[in-house]
Amino acid sequence: MEQVYAIDDLLAGCRRGERKAQEMLYHRLASKMYSVCLRYATSDFEAEDMLQSGFVKVFQSIDQFKGTGSLEGWIRRIIVNTAIEIYRRNAKKHQTVAIDNVFDQEQQTFDMDKLEVGDLMKLIQQLPDGYRMVFNMYAIEGYSHKEIADALDITEGASKSQLSRARAWLKNKLYMIERGGNYGTYAG
């Protein structure tokens, strides 16, 4: 309860444009949001840029927050939207990666507990652009294929196929890690 009140206080301060309140809100959520950014970005540098412009949008449009959901969820959606914007902006630059060579690993279970979260983050970062977006949005954020299709300007079918290919790609990497391979160099 205390934390809810505290966030409400910060929200009121942010609405009044108080720099101190903005700073406190930022420090409270920065790490979580940076984690989100790292998943969507291809590099730490891009993640920092994402976090920065995402929070700038948050403070500039804080008045639009109706208070129906949690403030954190609202901020997170803004961060993800920022990530989508950056992806779409860069989409023209990125060549479409040939995806046919990805094959499904027969092994369906992995000893996940041994994996460091940092390693998983790196794996996600290394996912080809389209896979990474769809996997993050569907598997982690919980968007529907329709929402993803609308956001990325692709068909639902494309979203589904990219998701399954992303999973196959990740499984393949995890398999190689378990076998003691160097996953870091197998991007694509």
Add this chain to the structure above:
Amino acid sequence: MERMQDKQFDQFFKDKVEGFDPPVPGHIWKNIQTQLEPESKPVVMLHKKRRSMWWIQVAAAVVLVVGAIMFYINRPTEVVYLTAKKVQQQEMPHQGKGVVSAEPVAKEKRSHATNNKESSRVVEQVSKARKESAMPKQMAQQSDAGIKASFDDAIPMSEAVKITHPMMADEIKTADLAAIDMETMPAQHEMAQREPFEDTVPGGPMKRIKNKKELAAGDILEYVASSVSPRNEKIISFASDEEGTIKVAVNFKALKIRL
């Protein structure tokens, strides 16, 4: 079955990454702060500044233009008078004729202070014959008419003075010569001044001195005939009395324009 596995797989990733709390680089907040700053104040300030500067520049330009026009219209007028006039009639014992003294005078700014009373006084001796022959030719001018060359002026005062001085010097020279050669000199002096309006000049001794005198006359001519800036006026006026009341005045500028 396959689906469940996929869901488990997704859930596994989700659980793992959700608990991830990476350290955030400290400079990001500073960047956010600076990015939020220009949004509100500086941009607007810049706009205001630029706008107000624009008005100041326009106002300054208008003031300058109006000032220049006012200055042009009300520019100070300075007039330099070169005056030769009859001061008095003197009876000269050896000639028994009326003697006309010509006084070259330089006056500035309508102050009619004559400076000819000392060395520059010229006693002009005019023979009756000469006077008679010269008189009719002078038409509007009386024999004792002073010739005034008025320079209306954008010429600064100091410059006007400079112009005046050499003439005075010439006149003084003339006066000295006159003192030496009483017969020819004065007549020549008067003639020299009248020359612009006179065609014929009696020859003989006069011619000899005329060459010398022409220096002075030339100077006057130079002022009279020299080109005038379209902005300036050049007035030649003729005055007959002590106070310098103008009888006839000719504005060369007006003539020039008509021609």
